[in-house]
Amino acid sequence: MRRLVAAVQNCYGAAFVSRSGVRMSYVLKLAIGSIVVGIVVLGLKALAWWMTGSVALLSDALESTVNVATAIAALLAIRVAALPADANHPYGHHKAEFFSAILEGVMIIIAAMLILNEAWQGMMAPKVLQAPLEGLLVNGLASVINAGWCWVLISRGRRHRSPALVADGRHLLSDVVSSVGVTFGVLIAIVSGWALLDPLMAGLVALNILWSGWKVMRESMSGLLDESVPEDTLVQVRAIIATEAVGAVEAHDLRTRHAGSATFIEFHLVVPGELTVSASHEICDRIEAKLRQKVSDCVVTIHVEPEHKAKHAGIVVL
Structure with a gap:
């Protein structure tokens, strides 16, 4: 831990060598972990889509691209928020994390619109899925990884009072819920042979993501508007x-x-x-x-x- 604090001090200045400095170094490690987990999950979901050709699984993979992008944005925001107060920012840079959370909300909404487009294309030309069970197993593994990591982000983000980490965790939670819905939808499509159900599930995923994006943005606005403490x-x-x-x-x-x-x-x-x-x-x-x-x-x-x-x-x- 002493080496960690020393490394952070060399990178960001003496302001980090305190209880808040150790906290921030831990939060930074979590943010970096989000990027690594996001890339792994994105690879698994892309593989599941490639194996099946499922529009619903493609929607899941598209959302994971946003996960990676927002994890990078969260890391940058946390680093900026950790900077000490200066002449131009006498109250510090704490609000940078709120801007990150709002950016995440915007990107979530963009992802939802892309998924809606894919769902519409799938409804216009439904197709039979290829190797669906194998693809679902790969997608399920990605969901398990996401579920474990979103719990880490939300619990640790609240403990260390990091809006960026909590927003990232809630976004991942919506991804997990969507993935579970997609899995059941694709299974039903396989059993029933109703190919149209696959793009319909993608549309429902998009609506769930839209709601998640709105909640992230709404909660971040309270911090930007200087809302009182609980x-x-x-x-x-x-x-x-x-x-x-x-x-x-x-x-x-x-x-x-x-x-x-x-x-x-x-x-x-x-x-x-x-x-x-x-x-x-x-x-x-x-x-x-x-x-x-x-x-x-x-x-x-x-x-x-x-x-x-x-x-x-x-x-x-x-």
Whole structure:
């Protein structure tokens, strides 16, 4: 682990040598893993389509090309998000991951449109599948790999608060659901001999992908629009301020937002007029230390005000 941290420091600067730096190096490894897994799965699905000639399996393979492209986009976004704040970006580059997630949503929608086109062509000229069972086994292996990796991405992405990884994982989850549907559809087409069912399944896959793309884009917009942190986190922040601000009068105008892994917390702290600057600063330090302990990667800004600025409508200090 020490060698890993040292390598990251050499590449990106001293800002990485911290808990967030180790986290980011781990997230980067997951993003690189997504590219490798995506290429392997794409190869298997392309092979399954080549073996069968199935339009539904072709739609599955087309979606995997998007998986690879979005995994590369996620890697680039995570690297940009890891850059330290600078003169032009004083709040950091955390939102780069949200842009990546929106790009993924757009690419998912494009893939769905391509699949719809293939499905339409297949409906116009249905054809009998070749070597269907062997092709389905190969496609099934690709789905198993995807299922395991999407679980890794979603669980680890949430733990390390990476929107890009979570979006990538949810995209893979939609791919797994689509693949299962395609498998059953092609099996039914084989048993019944109804060749039209194959392109119909491809059309259903496309609709499912469209819905997945919309959800990814909608959730990413909340971060770009500076949506407040979840209610349970907000309750925790209020409780910490109330218990740690001993010596102050109240806290008001609490504002929060999240950007990638970072959580920004801002509020006004009212203190008695006779309190010294040093004593006020000690209260702020105590609050900040507790917030950083309970809310990972948080950036705290406290504006200290004299007692006559009290609004009597904020957080009461216990």
